[in-house]
Amino acid sequence: MAATQRRSPLLIAVSTALVLLWVVVAAFPFLWTLWGSFKVQADFFSLADWRNALRGTFTMAQTGSAFTGKGYEGAWVQEEFWRAVMNTMIVVVCVVVISLTFGTLGGYALARSGFRYTFWLLMIALVFRAMPHITLVSGYLMPFFQWNVWGHLPTAIIVLVAINQPFTLWMLHSFFLNIPKDLDESAMIDGCTRFQAFRHVIVPVMWPGVITTGLFSFLLAYNDFAVTAMLLSQQNQTMIPKIASFLGSTQVEGNVMFAVAAVVSATAPLFVLILFFQRQIVSGLTAGAVKG
Amino acid sequence: MKHRTFFWFILPSLIAMILFIALPVGSVFVQSLHVEHEQVLRTVENCGPFGCTEETVIDRAATEELRAAQPLGRFAGLSNYTDRNHLAFSELGVMWERSDSFADFTRRAMTLPFWRAMAFTLTFTFVVTPLVLLLGLAIALGVNALPRAFRGPTIFVSLLPMIVTPLIGSLILFWMVDSRGVLGAALQTLMNDPNLSLKASPTLTWIMLMVYGVWSSAPFAFIVFYAGLQTVPEEPLEAAMIDGASRWQRIRYVVIPHLMPLAVFITLMQLMDNFRVFEPIVGFQAQANATSLSYNIFNYLRGDAAQFGAAATTSMLTILGVVVLLTPVLMRTWRDFNRKGH
Numbered sequence: 169m170a171a172t173q174r175r176s177p178l179l180i181a182v183s184t185a186l187v188l189l190w191v192v193v194a195a196f197p198f199l200w201t202l203w204g205s206f207k208v209q210a211d212f213f214s215l216a217d218w219r220n221a222l223r224g225t226f227t228m229a230q231t232g233s234a235f236t237g238k239g240y241e242g243a244w245v246q247e248e249f250w251r252a253v254m255n256t257m258i259v260v261v262c263v264v265v266i267s268l269t270f271g272t273l274g275g276y277a278l279a280r281s282g283f284r285y286t287f288w289l290l291m292i293a294l295v296f297r298a299m300p301h302i303t304l305v306s307g308y309l310m311p312f313f314q315w316n317v318w319g320h321l322p323t324a325i326i327v328l329v330a331i332n333q334p335f336t337l338w339m340l341h342s343f344f345l346n347i348p349k350d351l352d353e354s355a356m357i358d359g360c361t362r363f364q365a366f367r368h369v370i371v372p373v374m375w376p377g378v379i380t381t382g383l384f385s386f387l388l389a390y391n392d393f394a395v396t397a398m399l400l401s402q403q404n405q406t407m408i409p410k411i412a413s414f415l416g417s418t419q420v421e422g423n424v425m426f427a428v429a430a431v432v433s434a435t436a437p438l439f440v441l442i443l444f445f446q447r448q449i450v451s452g453l454t455a456g457a458v459k460g
Numbered sequence: 461m462k463h464r465t466f467f468w469f470i471l472p473s474l475i476a477m478i479l480f481i482a483l484p485v486g487s488v489f490v491q492s493l494h495v496e497h498e499q500v501l502r503t504v505e506n507c508g509p510f511g512c513t514e515e516t517v518i519d520r521a522a523t524e525e526l527r528a529a530q531p532l533g534r535f536a537g538l539s540n541y542t543d544r545n546h547l548a549f550s551e552l553g554v555m556w557e558r559s560d561s562f563a564d565f566t567r568r569a570m571t572l573p574f575w576r577a578m579a580f581t582l583t584f585t586f587v588v589t590p591l592v593l594l595l596g597l598a599i600a601l602g603v604n605a606l607p608r609a610f611r612g613p614t615i616f617v618s619l620l621p622m623i624v625t626p627l628i629g630s631l632i633l634f635w636m637v638d639s640r641g642v643l644g645a646a647l648q649t650l651m652n653d654p655n656l657s658l659k660a661s662p663t664l665t666w667i668m669l670m671v672y673g674v675w676s677s678a679p680f681a682f683i684v685f686y687a688g689l690q691t692v693p694e695e696p697l698e699a700a701m702i703d704g705a706s707r708w709q710r711i712r713y714v715v716i717p718h719l720m721p722l723a724v725f726i727t728l729m730q731l732m733d734n735f736r737v738f739e740p741i742v743g744f745q746a747q748a749n750a751t752s753l754s755y756n757i758f759n760y761l762r763g764d765a766a767q768f769g770a771a772a773t774t775s776m777l778t779i780l781g782v783v784v785l786l787t788p789v790l791m792r793t794w795r796d797f798n799r800k801g802h
Contacts, residue, residue, distance in 0.1 A: 179605075179707075180605060183601060183602040183605045184602065184605070184606065186598060186599070186602045187599060187602040187603055187606060187614060190595075190599050190602075190618070190678075191614060191617050191618075193675065194617050194618050194620055194621050194675075194679070195617045195620065197621075197632045197633055197636055198620055198624075198632065200636060200642060201632045201635065201636075204635075212635075212641075213635070213638060213640040213641060214640055214645075215640055218641075218642045218645040218646070221642065269472070270472040270473040270476060271473060273469045273470070273472060273473065274469060274470045274472070274473035274474070276469060277461065277465075277466045277469030277470045278470070280461045281461040281466045282461075283463070283466075286466075287797050289470070291790060291793065291794075293477070294786070294789075294790075295782070295783065295786060295790075296477065296481050297732065298732040298735075298782045298785070298786055299481075299485075299736075299778075299779055299782055300735070300736030300738065300753070300754045300757075300778055300782070301736070302736075302738060302754045302757045302758055302761075302775075303485075303488065303754075303757060303775035303778050303779055304480070304481060304484045304485070304488075305757075305761065306488055306491070306757055306760075306761055306768065306771040306772050306774075306775045307483075307484025307485060307486075307487040307488040307491070307772070307775070308480075308484055308487075309761060309766065309768065310487070310491060310531060310532070310768055311487060313531075314531060326476070326480065327480055329476055329480075330476040330477060330479065330480030330481055331480070331481070333473050333476050333477050333481075334477065334481075336473075337473060362461065362462075362465045362469075363465075366469075387623065390625065391624075391625040391626060391627075393625070393626070393627045393738075393739050393742070394738060394739075394754070394758065398758075398761060398762075408625055408627055408628070411627065411628070411631070412627060412742060415631075415745075427631070428635065431628050431631055431632065434625065434628055435624055435625075435628060438620075438623050438624055438625070439620070441623070442616060442619050442620065442623055443616070446612070446615065446616055446619065449619060449623070450615065450619075450683055450687065453680060453683045453684060453687075454683065454684055454687040454688075
């Protein structure tokens, strides 16, 4: 479409300037924080002159070189951020695997059944999807204290799986709608049961949809703050509540740089994720839209 | 698909949702009807050399015992809903009588925790959502006009603010707008006011939070609109050109109607996500000037003396808000579903 039209140079200039501005607005905060994480606090939060952060005046004075790994050392070694990283890895892997298993089965059933209750299930899932996570947390806390399951990783994992289900169901439901019905129905005519048809015919062709949904499940578990902050005990904390707790106890000079370093460390995996899965993320974002 | 097969397929997912979404909502409702036990008081007589005095002390053992026996607290009916921390009807009534203008009334009502949070949540939702739509559309049109080679990298960079953990994204911006951070210092120079601090003023805090909201959600609208622009049908565009439509008219009468369903989709998603605004308030440490419904719940639950009753009541009112917000969508989908003839 674009090639067939002639555009005025002014319009091109304006739209290019807008895009350039947006790119700067989107990327600059990340670059700035990455750069600043290798400085000392007096430079990154400079009272006198913001250019100190560029020149590293105080970093030079305090450590002898323009860059320092002190923030990272403090966060990872002294404050044991690695423990939180391990916990996050366990939580994220379990949440993704379990929600995809439940979600593919449920999403497939919703896509293949035309009865009225499937509509109601999807609508209820939509309402569940819209509920703020913290409202549910206030329902969990008291029973979890009573049953003594508060604070453990499996509790947080199963809660995140459940919170994730409505979204996973919707997304996989629309992916399965795109797989032609004839495929599994012909397998059933050949004598397969419904589950065998699913196992041998649908599973081999469903991976693009499952990977895309998996990415979003990953993001939900990785980015969660409300559930993990309220349901995990101190030693089981994942990265995001851990970073929040750095802020609570950062009265000591230099400790805020631990938080900066931890923030950069936690952003790095997301950066890599976009690098490798940009296409899937984009298709996932639009999948819901196309289906309406 | 047979009912039986459907049931077995959906079962794991259904159990998870019933146990951890539906039942907690029930639990929240029950909790919202209770308040914590008051401390058990006991009168003791202290007799010393100068006679006896009566003293009221807290009986810790009895309090603990009572709390352990009835963890829910004592039944309070709907009083949680009408107390000062929630709907506060009687307080509002008094304020209405005492205030001389509507502005004065609003100012007074902003001291009530629930209405304060509601005001911010609704303002945030209904300011950020349209701005996200507009900015997303503008970027999508801009990127669509770029040479193909630049589009991929632009999308890559654009995804960052959206993908990044909300708490991390707000911390990154917070450190920059700190009065000692780079943007804060730049603003001070621009405004020529060395004491300017975004944290100190309620208005500036609200604006800052909404800027964060737009920054983190615009990429979503951009990506969806951009994908929509790739599928604009050629024929109506050419027909419009032959009929002498200007560029603006082509956008107005061909492209925008094509993007309309996408705009509805983005609005729906944005309304849901913005209504639960929570992490930015923690990240920007803005609770002194702005609280949201989600933040209030978090605040009630935090700390040693968690107020389950108050948290549950705010949760119920929030869920009610979500349902009201979604009603038009649900009704529309219901009509569509019926029209399809099931």
